[in-house]
Amino acid sequence: MKTIEDRDQKDNFPEILPVIPTVDVVVFPHMIVPLLVLDAKIIKGIQQSVEESKLVLLLAAKQQVNNLNTIGTKDLHDVGTIASIMRVIKIPEGGIKILVQGICKARATEIIASDNNLQATVEPFKNVEEKDVVALASVISDIKIIAENLSGSGGAFSPDFHLILSKMNDPEKIIDFILSHLVLSVEQAQELLEKTSQAEILAKLHGHLMREVEVSQLQERIKSDARESMNKAQKEFYLREQIRVIKKELGEEDDQEIDDLYNKLAQLDAPESVKTEIKRHIQRLSRTAPESMEATVTHNYLDWIFSLPWNIETEDRLDIDYARKILDAEHHGLKKIKERILDFISIRKLKQDGYAPILCFVGPPGTGKTSLGKSIAKSLGRKYARISLGGVKDEAEIRGHRRTYVGAMPGRFIQALKKAGSCNPLIVIDELDKIGADFRGDPSAAMLEVLDPQQNKTFHDNYLGIPFDLSKVMFVATANNLDTISEPLRDRLEIIELSGYILEEKITIAKKHLLERAINDSGLSDYKVDISDAVLKDIITSYTKEAGVRQFERIIRRLCSKAARSIVENDTIIKFDSDNIEKYLGPRKFMSEDALTQDLIGITNGLAWTPYGGEIIKIEAVLMSGKGKLILTGHLGNVMKESAQAALSYARVHAKEFGIDKKMFTNHDLHIHVPAGGVPKDGPSAGITMLLSILSVLTQRPINSKYAMTGELNLCGEVMPIGGVREKILAAQRSKVPHVILPYKNKNDLVDCQDLITSVEVILVKTANEAIDRVLLPAESKNKPSAAKV
Numbered sequence: 021m022k023t024i025e026d027r028d029q030k031d032n033f034p035e036i037l038p039v040i041p042t043v044d045v046v047v048f049p050h051m052i053v054p055l056l057v058l059d060a061k062i063i064k065g066i067q068q069s070v071e072e073s074k075l076v077l078l079l080a081a082k083q084q085v086n087n088l089n090t091i092g093t094k095d096l097h098d099v100g101t102i103a104s105i106m107r108v109i110k111i112p113e114g115g116i117k118i119l120v121q122g123i124c125k126a127r128a129t130e131i132i133a134s135d136n137n138l139q140a141t142v143e144p145f146k147n148v149e150e151k152d153v154v155a156l157a158s159v160i161s162d163i164k165i166i167a168e169n170l171s172g173s174g175g176a177f178s179p180d181f182h183l184i185l186s187k188m189n190d191p192e193k194i195i196d197f198i199l200s201h202l203v204l205s206v207e208q209a210q211e212l213l214e215k216t217s218q219a220e221i222l223a224k225l226h227g228h229l230m231r232e233v234e235v236s237q238l239q240e241r242i243k244s245d246a247r248e249s250m251n252k253a254q255k256e257f258y259l260r261e262q263i264r265v266i267k268k269e270l271g272e273e274d275d276q277e278i279d280d281l282y283n284k285l286a287q288l289d290a291p292e293s294v295k296t297e298i299k300r301h302i303q304r305l306s307r308t309a310p311e312s313m314e315a316t317v318t319h320n321y322l323d324w325i326f327s328l329p330w331n332i333e334t335e336d337r338l339d340i341d342y343a344r345k346i347l348d349a350e351h352h353g354l355k356k357i358k359e360r361i362l363d364f365i366s367i368r369k370l371k372q373d374g375y376a377p378i379l380c381f382v383g384p385p386g387t388g389k390t391s392l393g394k395s396i397a398k399s400l401g402r403k404y405a406r407i408s409l410g411g412v413k414d415e416a417e418i419r420g421h422r423r424t425y426v427g428a429m430p431g432r433f434i435q436a437l438k439k440a441g442s443c444n445p446l447i448v449i450d451e452l453d454k455i456g457a458d459f460r461g462d463p464s465a466a467m468l469e470v471l472d473p474q475q476n477k478t479f480h481d482n483y484l485g486i487p488f489d490l491s492k493v494m495f496v497a498t499a500n501n502l503d504t505i506s507e508p509l510r511d512r513l514e515i516i517e518l519s520g521y522i523l524e525e526k527i528t529i530a531k532k533h534l535l536e537r538a539i540n541d542s543g544l545s546d547y548k549v550d551i552s553d554a555v556l557k558d559i560i561t562s563y564t565k566e567a568g569v570r571q572f573e574r575i576i577r578r579l580c581s582k583a584a585r586s587i588v589e590n591d592t593i594i595k596f597d598s599d600n601i602e603k604y605l606g607p608r609k610f611m612s613e614d615a616l617t618q619d620l621i622g623i624t625n626g627l628a629w630t631p632y633g634g635e636i637i638k639i640e641a642v643l644m645s646g647k648g649k650l651i652l653t654g655h656l657g658n659v660m661k662e663s664a665q666a667a668l669s670y671a672r673v674h675a676k677e678f679g680i681d682k683k684m685f686t687n688h689d690l691h692i693h694v695p696a697g698g699v700p701k702d703g704p705s706a707g708i709t710m711l712l713s714i715l716s717v718l719t720q721r722p723i724n725s726k727y728a729m730t731g732e733l734n735l736c737g738e739v740m741p742i743g744g745v746r747e748k749i750l751a752a753q754r755s756k757v758p759h760v761i762l763p764y765k766n767k768n769d770l771v772d773c774q775d776l777i778t779s780v781e782v783i784l785v786k787t788a789n790e791a792i793d794r795v796l797l798p799a800e801s802k803n804k805p806s807a808a809k810v
């Protein structure tokens with residue numbers, strides 16, 4: 021039997037062969053292909069062939085062949101492949117399956133279609149002789165390079181494809197091998213089949229492989245593009261989904277939170293601009309990762325905004341009688357302030373949006389400034405909040421920190437409003453004079469905006485970033501000392517001065533307010549604890565030295581605690597009196613008064629004003645032999661030093677009138693000292709006091725210790741007005757000095773001091789001589805000791 025190769029080589033084929041039309045495949049020589057044949061006529065041809073040469077001619081159909089009887093060369097390609105039938109399998113449903121192997125190309129010159137079979141006359145298909153061997157080799161090497169690219173690209177071509185191809189050299193085998201891997205359309209395959217030169221076929225195959233490379237590169241690009249976009253969007257989505265699922269498992273769903281915020285927003289009573297801003301923040305929050313820093317910051321911010329009383333306003337209780345009752349019930353005295361509050365309520369009653377003053381209470385500690393603010397709020401039916409500015413140095417305390425700060429907070433005013441819970445509370449700005457300034461800005465400048473009715477309508481807090489209307493707030497400020505409040509700030513305030521209480525007032529305050537509070541707080545309400553007026557007076561004079569009542573109140577509380585202990589321990593109620601009081605409070609602190617009790621040479625009782633009330637200060641002068649120098653000690657300020665010089669000059673000019681030897685001024689040094697040396701003192705009001713000490717020491721005439729004085733001295737010997745009259749008279753009263761010399765020009769200030777004048781005699785003087793006449797005692801008391809010997 022002939023082998024396939026033999027036949028191929030000898031081109032020894034029958035002239036007529038049965039034809040099998042192939043529909044979607046072109047079979048090349050050497051290819052082994054299974055074919056399904058259903059047509060009876062073709063099957064018959066196959067059976068006939070199997071019995072004879074076992075050869076058939078495979079011709080690709082140009083289109084679907086419906087009627088085999090009329091089939092001709094126009095329906096089938098005329099170049100095809102002679103194939104040998106390797107196996108025939110009958111299919112139970114009808115038809116047969118055959119396995120064929122291509123042997124060689126052949127051309128059908130004529131198709132013979134009869135009722136029984138389909139045949140063709142066959143002639144050999146001649147390949148041309150390859151002349152250009154170099155071109156052939158070059159195209160083969162190109163193909164091998166492409167194969168390498170292809171196998172690396174990870175497409176349909178496996179790495180084996182390149183490996184096997186690289187070892188092949190026979191053009192025919194290379195063609196077969198590539199054809200078995202390429203997927204070609206029938207037309208493309210037929211075109212290849214009809215080529216007569218191997219070089220042409222290889223060139224065509226090279227083109228197909230190039231396309232494969234492009235396709236695989238394109239595929240790769242699409243894949244990596246898709247991967248990239250997956251990287252960004254999908255990754256985030258993927259991670260978010262994971263967080264969501266985890267949160268769901270934990271029962272903490274974010275969406276719920278965002279929904280809650282929107283609900284809160286819907287219920288919030290705030291200006292439209294605020295709502296828009298809140299909405300913007302909620303939207304941003306919904307887009308941020310819930311665990312991020314930014315989300316925490318936004319949450320805090322929204323908490324603040326929601327908690328502010330944007331439109332929550334309380335109605336003022338504009339009832340004068342009620343207000344008077346409240347003010348009187350909580351504070352004794354303070355007539356001027358109470359009157360001012362009642363005036364304000366009256367204006368409000370007539371005009372709802374009338375002018376609201378910013379009251380500023382100035383006075384010594386413990387005189388009821390802060391507590392009065394609270395009473396005013398109560399009398400007006402307003403909410404109350406307090407801001408202490410003591411030691412505030414950072415502007416951000418007033419205006420708030422920017423939200424970029426970690427732990428940022430709104431300023432004190434916004435905090436106070438949140439606490440108050442209404443947009444028209446009464447805010448007490450406490451210790452306004454203790455406000456500081458440093459490199460972080462000047463808080464008092466920020467206060468200007470807060471306290472200016474024109475500007476505070478749109479008060480801007482850095483943290484909120486949205487304006488808040490402060491114009492409905494009623495501000496009450498307190499301070500101990502006006503000097504440290506800046507001029508523009510002072511200009512916005514209506515200053516009301518509180519000067520301190522006299523002994524009788526303190527006793528009344530104790531009986532009406534302090535005692536009851538102390539007794540209640542100590543749980544003694546059910547016991548008859550009694551502290552008599554005499555004991556209260558004793559406490560005030562022997563244990564306290566203050567303008568206000570804070571220390572006094574503390575000591576009353578101490579007595580109450582002693583009473584409570586005695587009830588618990590011994591079941592007895594203590595009866596306090598002047599004899600046993602030292603047992604409970606310790607020895608009396610202020611036994612003798614600070615003022616002079618003896619008429620001395622060179623020492624005069626002066627009166628000074630301090631932020632903590634009036635004080636007696638003794639001005640001492642001594643003479644020493646020297647060269648006419650003036651020595652000043654006791655931490656004196658420039659103004660005070662200058663007034664000492666003025667006093668000395670006055671004495672020198674009028675030396676003759678006072679019988680002073682002129683040489684005294686040139687061969688003696690004069691030393692003036694003002695205790696306590698550690699406390700800074702300044703001001704011109706000690707002018708006449710210094711003059712008297714100087715004259716006393718120069719004339720060796722003693723000073724009448726029953727007098728205390730204050731007044732600025734000019735070089736003409738006139739006494740100029742001074743400040744703090746009430747405080748100074750109070751100090752004299754406290755120190756039991758019966759006569760007080762004041763400048764005549766302060767006469768009007770005495771209107772407020774009528775209550776004091778009963779226990780202290782006030783002498784108004786126009787010139788220094790009037791004071792000298794009263795205070796400088798005659799020389800016969802010369803044997804009195806001088807300051808130098810004290």
Ligand SMILES: Nc1ncnc2c1ncn2[C@@H]1O[C@H](COP(=O)(O)OP(=O)(O)OP(=O)(O)O)[C@@H](O)[C@H]1O
Nearest residue numbers: 350351352384385386387388389390391529533569
């Ligand atoms: N006229 C008064 N009637 C009743 N109680 C008073 C009166 N004055 C002061 N008090 C009481 O004295 C105490 C101290 O008062 P408050 O704290 O208001 O003083 P302040 O003037 O603000 O002092 P500071 O300047 O030190 O802040 C409070 O308990 C207050 O009730």
Ligand SMILES: [Mg+2]
Nearest residue numbers: 389390450498
């Ligand atoms: Mg206070």
